[in-house]
Amino acid sequence: FENLKLFMENKSKSDYIFDLLDKYTLNHHLQSLAPGLTAKMFRTHNASITLQEQLLKLTNENDNVAQKMVSYKRANKMVSARN
Numbered sequence: 301f302e303n304l305k306l307f308m309e310n311k312s313k314s315d316y317i318f319d320l321l322d323k324y325t326l327n328h329h330l331q332s333l334a335p336g337l338t339a340k341m342f343r344t345h346n347a348s349i350t351l352q353e354q355l356l357k358l359t360n361e362n363d364n365v366a367q368k369m370v371s372y373k374r375a376n377k378m379v380s381a382r383n
Contacts, residue, residue, distance in 0.1 A: 351379045 307317050323339055330337040354375035359368055 347379050347382075350382060351375055354378050 304317070311317070311319075326339050330339060330342060355371065358371040358375050363371065
């Protein structure tokens with residue numbers, strides 16, 4: 301939170317928060333942590349974990365297929381809204 305406040309200093313509401321960060325710099329940093337890792341892969345991994353967490357909250361072992369589909373669609377919408 302403190303770092304986020306620092307990033308927001310001296311910026312107007314229309315400015316990007318991470319204006320000094322581009323995908324090339326981010327991907328270079330991520331690849332220094334794990335060879336081949338990209339921002340897209342990181343985002344997909346994070347979304348998959350979040351979807352699994354939401355599914356565990358929304359589904360019940362005794363749900364039928366239709367109920368599971370409703371829960372899946374609801375969880376997927378929640379994840380999509382966050383990413």
